[in-house]
Amino acid sequence: MTDYLEQLNDSQREAVEYCDGPELVIAGAGSGKTRVLTYKIAYLLNQGIKPWNILALTFTNKAAREMKERIALITGDAVARQLWMGTFHSIFARILRVEAEHIGFPSNFTIYDATDSKNLLKGIIKEMQLDDKTYRLGMVQSRISRAKNALITHTLYGQNKELVESDMNAKVPLIRDIYARYQNRCLQAGAMDFDDLLLQTNILFRDHPSVLEKYSQRFQYVLVDEYQDTNFAQHLIVRKLCETSGRICVVGDDAQSIYSFRGANIDNILQFRNQYPGCRIFKLERNYRSTQNIVNAANSLINKNKEQIPKNVYSEKEAGSKLRLLSLYSDYEEAYAVASMLLRMRMAQSCRYGDFAILYRTNAQSRLLEEAFRKRGIPYKIYGGLSFYQRKEIKDVIAYFRLIVNPHDEEAFKRVINYPARGIGETTVGKLISAAVSAGTSLWHVLEAPLEYAVQVNAGTARKLSSFRVLMEHFVSLRDSMDADELAGLVIKETGLLQLLAQDRSTEGLGKYENLQELMKGIAEFCQLRREEGSGQIHLSDFLSEVSLLTDQDDSGDDAADKVTLMTVHAAKGLEFPNVFVVGLEEELFPSTMAKDSLRAIEEERRLFYVAITRAEENCVLSYAKSRFRNGQSQPCSPSRFLRDIDLRYLEVDNGGQSLPAGSLRKNGSEPSRPVFSSPLQQQAAPRVLRRMDTVKRETVAPSSVPPAALGELKPGVRVRHDRFGEGKVLSVSEEGNNAKATVAFDNFGQKQLLLKYAKLKVLD
DNA sequence: GGCCGGGGCATTTTT
DNA sequence: TGCCCCGGCC
Numbered sequence: 001m002t003d004y005l006e007q008l009n010d011s012q013r014e015a016v017e018y019c020d021g022p023e024l025v026i027a028g029a030g031s032g033k034t035r036v037l038t039y040k041i042a043y044l045l046n047q048g049i050k051p052w053n054i055l056a057l058t059f060t061n062k063a064a065r066e067m068k069e070r071i072a073l074i075t076g077d078a079v080a081r082q083l084w085m086g087t088f089h090s091i092f093a094r095i096l097r098v099e100a101e102h103i104g105f106p107s108n109f110t111i112y113d114a115t116d117s118k119n120l121l122k123g124i125i126k127e128m129q130l131d132d133k134t135y136r137l138g139m140v141q142s143r144i145s146r147a148k149n150a151l152i153t154h155t156l157y158g159q160n161k162e163l164v165e166s167d168m169n170a171k172v173p174l175i176r177d178i179y180a181r182y183q184n185r186c187l188q189a190g191a192m193d194f195d196d197l198l199l200q201t202n203i204l205f206r207d208h209p210s211v212l213e214k215y216s217q218r219f220q221y222v223l224v225d226e227y228q229d230t231n232f233a234q235h236l237i238v239r240k241l242c243e244t245s246g247r248i249c250v251v252g253d254d255a256q257s258i259y260s261f262r263g264a265n266i267d268n269i270l271q272f273r274n275q276y277p278g279c280r281i282f283k284l285e286r287n288y289r290s291t292q293n294i295v296n297a298a299n300s301l302i303n304k305n306k307e308q309i310p311k312n313v314y315s316e317k318e319a320g321s322k323l324r325l326l327s328l329y330s331d332y333e334e335a336y337a338v339a340s341m342l343l344r345m346r347m348a349q350s351c352r353y354g355d356f357a358i359l360y361r362t363n364a365q366s367r368l369l370e371e372a373f374r375k376r377g378i379p380y381k382i383y384g385g386l387s388f389y390q391r392k393e394i395k396d397v398i399a400y401f402r403l404i405v406n407p408h409d410e411e412a413f414k415r416v417i418n419y420p421a422r423g424i425g426e427t428t429v430g431k432l433i434s435a436a437v438s439a440g441t442s443l444w445h446v447l448e449a450p451l452e453y454a455v456q457v458n459a460g461t462a463r464k465l466s467s468f469r470v471l472m473e474h475f476v477s478l479r480d481s482m483d484a485d486e487l488a489g490l491v492i493k494e495t496g497l498l499q500l501l502a503q504d505r506s507t508e509g510l511g512k513y514e515n516l517q518e519l520m521k522g523i524a525e526f527c528q529l530r531r532e533e534g535s536g537q538i539h540l541s542d543f544l545s546e547v548s549l550l551t552d553q554d555d556s557g558d559d560a561a562d563k564v565t566l567m568t569v570h571a572a573k574g575l576e577f578p579n580v581f582v583v584g585l586e587e588e589l590f591p592s593t594m595a596k597d598s599l600r601a602i603e604e605e606r607r608l609f610y611v612a613i614t615r616a617e618e619n620c621v622l623s624y625a626k627s628r629f630r631n632g633q634s635q636p637c638s639p640s641r642f643l644r645d646i647d648l649r650y651l652e653v654d655n656g657g658q659s660l661p662a663g664s665l666r667k668n669g670s671e672p673s674r675p676v677f678s679s680p681l682q683q684q685a686a687p688r689v690l691r692r693m694d695t696v697k698r699e700t701v702a703p704s705s706v707p708p709a710a711l712g713e714l715k716p717g718v719r720v721r722h723d724r725f726g727e728g729k730v731l732s733v734s735e736e737g738n739n740a741k742a743t744v745a746f747d748n749f750g751q752k753q754l755l756l757k758y759a760k761l762k763v764l765d
Numbered sequence: 766g767g768c769c770g771g772g773g774c775a776t777t778t779t780t
Numbered sequence: 781t782g783c784c785c786c787g788g789c790c
Contacts, residue, residue, distance in 0.1 A: 262778060
């Protein structure tokens with residue numbers, strides 16, 4: 001258990017072993033940040049801290065999952081599972097469900113995603129008869145979100161001079177009223193949006209000291225990953241929890257703070273030492289990822305920023321090649337130059353397509369690259385489409401689940417009341433809404449007693465409403481006595497959703513049908529896994545609370561497919577590739593036009609470029625075009641100011657055009673067009689529905705044809721195979737008839753306890 | 766309810 | 781230039 005410390009370098013080890021007070025770990029790019037966090041948690045456990053007394057917060061589900069997996073390899077799965085580890089949103093949603101009564105929400109509250117919030121706001125703007133050109137949806141949403149991040153509730157909003165004035169100046173003085181209405185509607189619906197999860201947690205801790213006391217005692221040690229990305233609300237929650245204990249460790253890199261537009265506040269990390277007196281700072285400066293040239297080039301760039309914590313990131317890998325800069329005449333040529341160069345590099349290094357990534361500032365830049373790649377027969381995958389849960393067909397089904405778990409959920413209600421079509425049109429729904437709004441109640445209450453709320457509809461419509469109500473009531477009555485997978489199956493059948501999708505024979509329809517099947521499979525797996533772990537009944541609400549915050553993009557899914565990765569720089573954070581192209585390095589694009597009049601914004605763009613360069617392990621190619629098609633016309637472009645920030649010792653200016661095949665530069669070139677590789681839609685891997693730590697790597701384990709084990713065969717020492725966890729050795733078996741469990745040490749997943757009646761273990765010879 | 770066309774628009778998006 | 785949203789029409 002202690003030998004893992006030997007896998008750390010000196011500064012990493014110091015950071016792991018220091019546990020006497022507030023700790024800030026500045027983790028340069030590629031410096032083994034996750035390793036420090038995981039080993040620190042293992043170290044704390046080794047010091048006798050119980051897993052349930054450790055809180056570890058991350059920003060993405062993926063990060064939490066990966067860290068859990070790595071800890072499980074050291075401590076075993078049983079211990080890792082008891083850690084409080086997850087995203088800010090999921091951890092505090094969990095706590096808010098337990099404590100909901102204190103803040104006037106039901107414990108089965110719905111979580112509105114960004115789309116739900118938008119829809120609700122759209123409705124409110126319409127109801128208030130405001131001009132939607134003035135009250136632009138995105139603007140309204142971001143103002144409300146910013147207020148919530150700053151802990152300004154709708155009641156405080158109107159009293160805040162600064163905000164009121166800013167709204168006046170922007171000619172949108174009614175934001176305060178929209179905010180108030182929005183919040184009331186959320187309350188009626190028993191719903192919280194993403195920002196509420198943090199805001200309400202703060203309110204909970206502020207107004208209920210005993211609750212705060214309970215959690216700050218529970219969490220004897222708090223760790224936060226990617227601290228540079230925290231917003232004010234998150235910073236405050238963490239501070240409240242650690243105020244007395246001082247046992248906090250935050251890890252991050254101020255140089256990689258790129259989410260200020262989402263409310264992230266770089267000052268949280270810059271000012272940490274002042275916020276936590278007696279804090280110790282550790283710097284992880286050795287970069288294990290990139291060659292010296294890449295690290296040095298990135299350093300020379302980021303040193304041009306004023307606001308930063310001084311650090312000296314270095315690499316002890318070989319010097320490597322210099323960064324190369326390609327200068328092209330147009331965006332069109334840039335795309336083809338990148339494609340050609342990629343092919344040449346692939347030949348020269350005999351590496352895989354999967355070893356390349358193309359990074360750009362805006363999603364719009366992907367189109368030409370795709371075109372060029374298709375023409376050259378280069379396989380690629382694009383990140384940035386809709387995630388599985390954002391697809392319409394999935395949201396529709398989930399909306400039914402939401403409504404069953406919380407019938408007051410307005411957005412779910414509006415989504416499903418006429419889907420599949422039941423002849424309940426917009427007019428009728430409008431009547432329900434205005435009745436609900438004027439009575440200050442939920443749509444569901446109105447549906448339950450339309451006459452009481454004076455809803456004027458004809459007999460036919462009344463009948464349709466009533467039958468919808470009966471249908472939903474039927475599901476609700478089964479909610480607490482049926483397992484999630486069973487109930488879900490019933491829902492898609494009885495609502496006609498399954499049939500509706502099944503009869504659509506178009507390519508699109510087939511995809512939707514497959515997605516639905518994938519969702520159902522995910523629910524079944526979720527239930528199966530819980531059963532194996534020995535949970536009793538698995539309610540639909542259990543599934544729902546798990547998925548409502550699982551919105552992350554599916555990361556490729558099939559690692560086997562050898563494809564070039566195309567993504568925005570933002571999306572590339574945390575990833576690494578042997579070869580990286582950063583394209584479109586022009587003024588007005590990178591840095592973005594929006595950033596040009598603020599130093600802070602320019603510095604953030606520079607950090608973004610820093611993030612891009614530091615994704616590269618071996619080769620980094622930069623490119624810019626002298627003209628680019630934007631907003632319908634070709635515009636002249638000048639090279640990005642950031643290119644001048646890179647020390648010329650590490651940068652080689654390539655005359656990129658020369659070595660390109662002549663035909664590649666002209667639109668009607670002689671290049672014979674190759675068969676289209678495959679459409680981006682088809683390239684997207686089948687998404688994993690539930691991506692918990694223990695379901696992720698399922699596909700890496702070949703299903704076995706060995707028959708299921710008879711109970712008698714399972715003895716300590718026997719090697720077994722599990723469909724999901726692969727091979728492992730039985731450590732012990734507890735014989736309790738129906739509830740017999742086996743403890744198995746899996747080769748790749750650590751120790752697990754499995755309920756034998758569900759886990760289909762197969763004995764290997 | 767679904768399809769078509771005009772008008773407005775156009776960073777980044779962990780939850 | 782292309783996408784998305786809305787409104788009008790069948």
